[in-house]
Amino acid sequence: xxxxxxxxxxxxxxxxMLKNQLDQMYVPGKLHDVEHVLxxxxxxxxxxxxxxxxxxxxxxxxDFLTKQMEKIQPALQEKHTMKQAVMEMMSQKIQQLTAxxxxxxxxxx
Numbered sequence: 177x178x179x180x181x182x183x184x185x186x187x188x189x190x191x192x193m194l195k196n197q198l199d200q201m202y203v204p205g206k207l208h209d210v211e212h213v214l215x216x217x218x219x220x221x222x223x224x225x226x227x228x229x230x231x232x233x234x235x236x237x238x239d240f241l242t243k244q245m246e247k248i249q250p251a252l253q254e255k256h257t258m259k260q261a262v263m264e265m266m267s268q269k270i271q272q273l274t275a276x277x278x279x280x281x282x283x284x285x
Contacts, residue, residue, distance in 0.1 A: 213225060
């Protein structure tokens with residue numbers, strides 16, 4: 177949201193914008209009050225804030241999410257490494273079984 181609309185640039189009383197409708201259709205719209213905005217704080221709740229407070233809210237939210245991503249990144253890398261090891265082991269087992277099956281087929285013939 178903070179990247180979609182630069183709050184610091186909302187200074188025209190009749191700012192023209194495009195409002196997303198159903199993620200498929202855009203209709204023109206106008207903001208009559210650019211000093212007060214509604215922000216989605218989650219689970220269907222909206223809060224009216226000044227543009228500056230909204231900017232601070234989104235900055236804190238971005239900082240929080242960045243920290244959470246940094247916390248889980250090592251665990252994700254470890255899981256990815258483990259997945260790669262399991263995939264390699266499975267590939268080796270499949271090759272062994274294929275070779276064993278081929279050897280048994282030639283022995284019967």
